[in-house]
Amino acid sequence: QVQLVESGGGLVQAGGSLRLSCAASGRTFSRFPMGWFRRAPGKEREFVAAISSSGGSTVYADSVKGRFTISRDNAKDTVYLQMNSLKPEDTAVYYCAASTYYTSSYPPLVPSYWGQGTQVTVSS
16 A cells, blocks of 8 residues: 655746645555646546656656656655646646556556645636
């Protein structure tokens, strides 16, 4: 079992930045590929970004490519999502997720564990 706790959400103006963190506990964090997903009001949850267990491979949704950066610190059991040039359409609840595998398909992982989510609101 893996427990995931997100933090760092909030209210920001368009063009601003936020950094989300996800702290993991329960099992060996460094073995798990990790990802971020989001759910906007009235929409289905969608893939945002993923990172392999070593951190050597990352994948992004087209909508965030060039603006968001996923990273991880295995010594701290934490994965991050740096979000720059935020847009109102980025407003959503952001979820951290852990997977047991990482593939060449898109998205590259299917989550086995989820965090509780953190709200990001971007005002225009």
